[in-house]
Amino acid sequence: MLGLTPASALRQAYSGCASRVRLPTRAAAPVPGRLLAATCSHFSTVPLAYELHEPAKPVADKQTSPIIFMHGLFGSKKNNRTMSKVLARDLGRHVYALDLRNHGDSPHDEKHDYTVMAADVADFIHQHGLKDPTLIGHSMGAKTAMVLALDQPDLVANIVAVDNAPVDARLSSEFPRYIQAMRKIDEANTTRQAEADRILEPYEPSPTIRHFLLGNLHRPGAARGDSTLKFRLPLTTLGRSLDHLGDFPYKNPAEARFVKPALFVRGTKSKYVPDEVIPLIGQFFPRFELVDIDAGHWVISEKPEAFREAVLRFLEPKE
Structure with missing residues (x-):
């Protein structure tokens, strides 16, 4: 579930990409979707801290269609800083690297599961007036992205889930x-x-x-x-x-499907996305693509260039 700092191959300054750090400023109201509506009376969302990475040459109409980047367990927005700058540069899109609740500079709260984390991100999208964002998440962030896409599909354009799957799985020891x-x-x-x-x-x-x-x-x-x-x-x-961070709140693909594009990136040396769960991914995300990268669970840090190429192929406009 970790998201390590990107490898030295990409640890350099990228000219033309500006970054701004934003801290949470106010309490937020719950943003109900299908799953969240059933439980929103039992929790409140928290305002998420973030860094905004702005491209030197934004693509027309892309300022309100950004990328939202989410880290894994024990991570923070700084873990995705370098890759965020790279994607902002290469795609001409604004990239928001978030601190999920109980991580980084975001507020602490007693409740920590995928339902509330997805609600936090949904509220972030509404707060900032973002339209058709791409969600990129690693591990814990990947499941957060999946839950939000299934719960409020109209809020999301597409997702990139990195080394996690829509299944219940016990966390590593x-x-x-x-x-x-x-x-x-x-x-x-x-x-x-x-x-x-x-x-x-x-x-x-x-x-x-x-x-x-x-x-x-x-x-x-x-x-x-x-x-x-x-x-x-x-x-x-x-x-x-920890006991329920391996869980996935949706159990039945017949009740929730995300029919927009989805990219699943898995490390071939990782155990988090075994072959037997691929059919279930297809049931929840029928337009999914799968990319295998010769890496362990920390795909982005181990093979940053391979990850960048996979994301660019997925997100660049198709001819």
Whole structure:
């Protein structure tokens, strides 16, 4: 469910792409759709923080038809910053990289599931007057995109779902370990990232993934001269949500279908989109295309150029 920082092959400045960071400014009202209408009385949406990446040469009529980019579990808008700039440049479209609830600079809330995350994004679309957006989401963000497309298909032009599928699936065992390790780091009151990394290392051997997780550290008491590092993630809320973050709220394709274009990108070394779920993808998303990339679950960071080419082929106007 993670979304790591894009690889160094694309880690460079792209001239002509401007970025603006926007923080949430107000509480929002629920945006009901078919699924959301049944539960909207039990939750409220939160205003999402975002970065706006603007192309130097916008394509005519595309300012209100942007791309909305959503990260995975424990990620944030900064993980998709480089790819967002690339897509803004190559497609001439505005790209909004979001912080989903309980991540990055977006507000924390006790409820964390795909129904409420989809409602947050729907409300974001309405707030900003966006028309026919493309939703791109990795893992947790992919399921959020799928739920919103099935729930309010008139609100979305198309989707790109990266390494996840519309099925119930148990999350990998590393996610509870990550929560446990991050709690230990919080309790240690460390002031150095290197010390936090040493605490995390027994739980995760990959330096890349450790760097990704530690990117959520900040110094909340800096203004008071306190240099203690803490995670900006609400670890209790996310830990409590792990059991159902593998779930998918739609169970019956006969009750909800998204008949507009959909691209599913999967890593061939990942287990999240096995061959046996492909027929079900086709039932929920009958106009879907499938692209396999020689990568693990972190497709965008492992093979950024292959991902970029797949998205461009899908989104560029057809002759």
